[in-house]
Amino acid sequence: MIQRPAKNEYPDYYVPYLDLVPEGDLLQLLKENLQKTVSLFEGISEEVSLHRYAPGKWSIKEVLGHITDTERIMSYRLLRVGRGDQTPLAGFNENDYVEGAQINRLPMENILQDFTATRNATINLIQNIPTEAWANKGNANGMEITTRAIAYIIAGHQIHHCKIVEERYL
Template identity: 80%
Template structure:
């Protein structure tokens, strides 16, 4: 079972995400959260999927697209760091990605299918990393981070945004 990262393995601003991940087997948590995301978003109508809880906030569709894009980016980082690549990895502007994705032009079903594909790829990557890769350190967005921390950030980021959907959108 993969151990939780300690605070010197990631930038401090990721702590809230990591703290959201429950104790237990991370792969099992990711698999269970996949079903929870499906259940949460399948229950949202196309009409409700355009809802924004405040001006300037993302729609439900945009939020799910953001969760998916961020998981893709974080898993790319996880792959690179996990393979021992020391090349510094650039940051990204989440708002630019949401705007560029134009998820409001897609159906909820299509966005959800995309998330499922990405999550299944995440699970496969994590399942197949060698044990020695988890402690690897790399540089993302100018700061040091471990493979293990990235995996927990992926899980915590999704949990964070699903809580926002439940609290502010539904």
């Protein structure tokens, strides 16, 4: 089982995400949350998927696209840090990614398939990280972070955004 990261293993701005991750087996949680996310989004119509809960906020489709893009980026960081790569990794602007994706043009089914493929790839990567690599330290967005912290951030980020969808959109 992957040990929960200590507070000094990740930047403070990730604390809200890690606080959402319950105790227990992280891999099992990622698998369960894949199914929960599919269930949450698959019942949303194309019309409702374009809903924004306030002006300037993302649509439901854009939220799911953001979850997927962020998981891809964080999985890449997980791979690099997990392999001992010390090259500093750049940050990214989430709003630029949402705008660049033009995801509202895609059917919800395609966006959900993309999330599913991304989450399955993340699970496979995590299953194959060597035990000793979980404590590796790397640099992402100018801040030190460990492999295990990245894995927990992936889980917490998805939980965070699904809660927002449930509470503010639906």
